[in-house]
Amino acid sequence: MIMSDLVQHHVKVPIDADMKNAVTPTTPPMVENGSPSEITLDEFEDLAALSKNNDSTVSITVVGASGDLAKKKIFPALFALYYEDCLPKHFTIFGYARSKMTDAELRNMVSKTLTCRIDKRENCSEKMEEFLERCFYHSGQYDSEGHFIDLDKKLKQHEGSRVSNRLFYLSIPPNIFLDVVKCASKSASSVNGWTRVIVEKPFGRDSESSAALTRGLKQYLVEDQIFRIDHYLGKELVENLSVLRFSNLVFEPLWSRQYIRNVQLIFSEDFGTEGRGGYFDGYGIIRDIMQNHLLQILALFAMETPISLEAEDIRNEKVKVLRSMKPLQLEDVVIGQYKSHTKELRLGYSSDMFLEISTRGVLARILIGPPTS
Ligand SMILES: NC(=O)C1=CN([C@@H]2O[C@H](COP(=O)(O)OP(=O)(O)OC[C@H]3O[C@@H](n4cnc5c(N)ncnc54)[C@H](OP(=O)(O)O)[C@@H]3O)[C@@H](O)[C@H]2O)C=CC1
Ligand SMILES: O=C1O[C@H](COP(=O)(O)O)[C@@H](O)[C@H](O)[C@H]1O
Secondary structure: OOHHHHHHOOOOOOOOOOOOOOOOOOOOOOOOOOOOOOOOHHHHHHHHHHHHHOOEEEEEEEEOOOOHHHHHHHHHHHHHHHHOOOOOOOEEEEEEEOOOOOHHHHHHHHHOOOOOOOOOOOOHHHHHHHHHHOEEEEEOOOOOHHHHHHHHHHHHHHHOOOEEEEEEEEOOOHHHHHHHHHHHHHHOOOOOOOEEEEEOOOOOOOHHHHHHHHHHHOOOOOHHHEEEOOHHHHOHHHHHHHHHHHOOOOHHHHOOOOOOOOOOOOOOOOOOOOOOHHHHHHHHHHHHHHHHHHHHHHHHHHOOOOOOOOHHHHHHHHHHHHHHOOOOOHHHEEEEOOOOEOOOOEOOHHHOOOOOOOOOOOEEEEOOOOOOO
């Protein structure tokens, strides 16, 4: 996926320190007013149909719209939603960031990364044009209530007298999450519909900072308004894992430790840090992809058959796997950094333009033993 992955599965990820509420790929969130609790796909489709006829609107504000994630993943995913007719009839998308940009400049930037994801689709360019016409930009600081009041005014102009539902997608570094949530909830939240916030990882560096972030968010939002995203759960391959496991007569009986001795989850990128050195040096590869994406896949891979494919049931099975894992020891972990590749003239990790000296691991291998019971 990533966000195009959001197109198919919005992932609600209430994670807490002991993984009690670990992640589950779920059905898409409600697009209507009312309780935002998880719903089935059929219910979602009914609601999506309803939302096309009724008098409500959804305003999606991509905060950090000038950034990498917004360009590469979020706008293309929103376009895919639009293309698949999954957005409500009345919707508006606003980009928000400090960079100065006009609506036309945002559209131009976004247009470079939009694709029709599935081959041989018709009317792709017309659809892109229609989509871009619904995209606007507002420049502002992340900690300015005044700038969010200005945004609110613009949103209202588009929403008119309809019930307004508002979604803020935080595509920004985590150190400014709380500033934005504070300003958005005080100055730009919906007065007659729902207001929700999508939070990108990392959700803190460790259990303590993750809990602190949640406490901070809850000063302004209730848990049901917060949607934490693990984009890996929306990848087709990961989504298909459950089907492969539980609906395939060949695999289902063989998927057990009786027949499988060793499983390796390999995440490998064929490019370097590409300017992300500063970020990597702060977090390291274990925090970046192992404790979230790969742990999720591990849990999906190893869990027992859930009683249904409902989010809660899958989550419960995943939690059982995580609870039965032996705590890792340092000797189970090998950490390294890659050096330059002379043949392909690729730079080593520590040659990243934002890194002078680095000790942080960007390669890691972790060995996980058999379950405790
Ligand atoms: N890129 C990816 O593939 C993925 C990213 N993420 C997470 O998503 C979020 C956004 O990622 P990404 O787009 O790559 O991040 P960027 O570094 O590109 O930041 C997004 C925008 O935030 C603003 N910004 C950046 N640094 C600061 C700062 N120190 N203070 C204030 N504003 C700042 C900039 O906008 P402006 O200057 O215009 O205000 C920038 O365009 C991060 O939390 C990241 O960890 C998660 C998964 C994958
Ligand atoms: O979350 C992250 O994922 C990307 C890889 O995701 P993909 O969808 O582009 O395959 C990874 O490059 C990045 O370091 C990490 O933060």
